Amino acid sequence: MSTPAQVRATATGSTAGLADGYAQANLVAVPRDWAYDVLLFAQRNPKPCPVLDVTDPGDHRTVLAPDADLRTDLPRYRVWRDGEPVAEPTDVLRWWRDDLVSFLIGCSFTFETALRRAGVPLRHVEQGRNVAMFTTDRRCRDAGRLGGPLVVSMRQVPAGLVGLAREVTARMPAVHGAPVHVGDPAALGIGDLDSPDFGDPVVAEPGDVPVFWACGVTPQAALVASRPPFAITHAPGHMLVTDVPDHAYAL
Amino acid sequence: MSTPAQVRATATGSTAGLADGYAQANLVAVPRDWAYDVLLFAQRNPKPCPVLDVTDPGDHRTVLAPDADLRTDLPRYRVWRDGEPVAEPTDVLRWWRDDLVSFLIGCSFTFETALRRAGVPLRHVEQGRNVAMFTTDRRCRDAGRLGGPLVVSMRQVPAGLVGLAREVTARMPAVHGAPVHVGDPAALGIGDLDSPDFGDPVVAEPGDVPVFWACGVTPQAALVASRPPFAITHAPGHMLVTDVPDHAYAL
Known part of the structure; x- marks a missing residue:
């Protein structure tokens, strides 16, 4: 089992299933001029955007992992201009700006250890894949110049364990909490579970039911919709x- | 028992003990230019500043009480210039500005119904007084231009019921949650319980222990310390x- 610092130093792909027992976080960094819109968007949409930390402008450190450098210690980044991804680098040293405010937002990977310990299998981890994520037809509550659709992560859960999965994750609202939907993907406007908008398709086992949780990629969908520079x-x-044990986010 | 709308229309004093069963909220409204500092201050200090709603600039309505007018429906206001209170009017119609962003912040009055139902007496309500509030020597985490001390509300609780009071309030983190301190006021830098910084002195019964909760007056102490215009x-x-039932904020 790798420590958080080892994962930060070495991981090159998805962090699903890595650094068991430690919280993981989404990153969205915007110029100070857009920081209020992002923070208000998070306040108004706490299910997809539970804020774990906000940095001061230009600061590339976070209280969640004091030795980490936010510019280099994620396996892969997206750089956005006017709402379009223009690069997917493994560090953002040359893109960094002194006016960037970084938001660290809770990630559902954080409750996966609790799910596994409770006996809920994690198909994407078993299959060595990233989780499957989908843009839904549910609109988030607007905030200033920011708006956009809800993005969800999907896990295939054996029908008999869906109630347990709900219970375990409901106790962790800072990392998205209880599912937003169980069952028919069409109810969220999702057409094909085999074609996720982000991440990898994951193979269901017989008797599995798709379960959907709010996802910290939601702010990225808002970037697409709202086009900050x-x-x-x-x-x-x-x-x-992060260096924060996942149980720190359990009620 | 009065409805929330009746209290909003008629109350002239403290709202302690009024509109049983409904959530109450602190107000802090600042020009848009200061809104990020306030929202970040709240994010970094969630115990005193749990945000229940944030309005758009100039809007005097809140989702917490759709028929209420934030300019007239609180019993009394404070108007601040450069960190000093310059008026305590019963409405703020003539002070209102189109760039004001209003923050509605959870209030510990909201958990008082739950305390009373659990059998914890409320001395200030029995005595027909406002709750006693104190500025402590604990500093909040700074946010942009805003910083200042933690303010607490104090309730005298029979020693044998302190554990119960903790349990009941811990279930309501959106309205300040569990106490921040029990017992010796000096541990918070409070000199004299009979001289509160805000509200009324409350008489203890024999066997009572002072219990301190984080308080939504904390942003007002930050206004004093940080002097926004x-x-x-x-x-x-x-x-x-508000029109929100208090149990909506119970886990």
Whole structure:
């Protein structure tokens, strides 16, 4: 088992299933001029955007992982200009700006250890894949210049364990909490579970039911919809592994 | 028992003990230019500043009480210039500005119904007084231009019921949650329980222990310390009574 610092130093792909027992976080960094919109968007949409930390402008450190450098210690980033991804680099040293405010947002990978310990299998981890994520037809509550659709992560859960999965995750609201939907993907406007908008398709086992949780990629969908001039995010599934034990976010 | 709308229309003093069963909220309204500092201060200090709603600039309505007018429906306000209170009017119609962003912040009056139902007596309500509030020597985490000390509300609780009071309030983190301190006031830098910084002195019964909760007057202490050019708040203890049932904030 790798420590968080080892994962930060070495991981090159999705962090799903890595650094067991430690919280993971989404990153969205915007110029100070857009920081209020992002923070208000998070306040109004706490299910997809539970804020774990906000940095001061230009600061590339976070209280969640004091030795980490937010510019280099995620496996992969997305750089955005006017709402379009223009690069997917493994560090953002040359893109960094002194006016960037970084938001660290809770990630559902954080409750996966609790799910596994409770006996809920994690198909994407078993299959060595990133989790599957989908843009839904549910609109988030607007905030200033920011708006956009809800993005969800999907896990295939054996029908008899869905109630347990709900219970375990409901106890962790800071990392998205209880599912937003169980069952028919069409109810969220999702057409084909085999074609996720982000991450990897995951194979269901017989008797599995798709379960959907709010996802920290939601701010990236808001970047697409609202087109701020510049932003840096993690690449979906390629998270900041923090030094915070996951149980710190359990009620 | 009065409805929330009746209290909003008629109350002239502290709202302690009024509109039983409904959540109450602190108000702090600042120019848009200061809104990020306030929202970040709240994010970094969630115990005293749990945000229940944030309005768009100039909007005097809140989702917490759709028929209420934030300019007239609190019993008493404080108007601030450069960190000093310059008026304590019963409405702020003539002070209102189109760039004001209003923050509605959870209030511990909201958990008082739950305390009373659990059998914890409320001395200040029995005595027909506002709750006693104190500025402590604990500093909040700074946010942009805003910083200042933690303010607490104090309730005298029979020693044998302190554990129960902790349990009941811990279930309501959106309205300050569990106490921050029990017992010796000096541990918070409070000299004399009979001289509160805000609200009324409350008489202890034999066997009572002082119990301290984080308080939504904390942003007002930050206004004093940080001196934004303009702000409007509620007068301490003179809250917005919302239409939201208090149990909506119980886990």
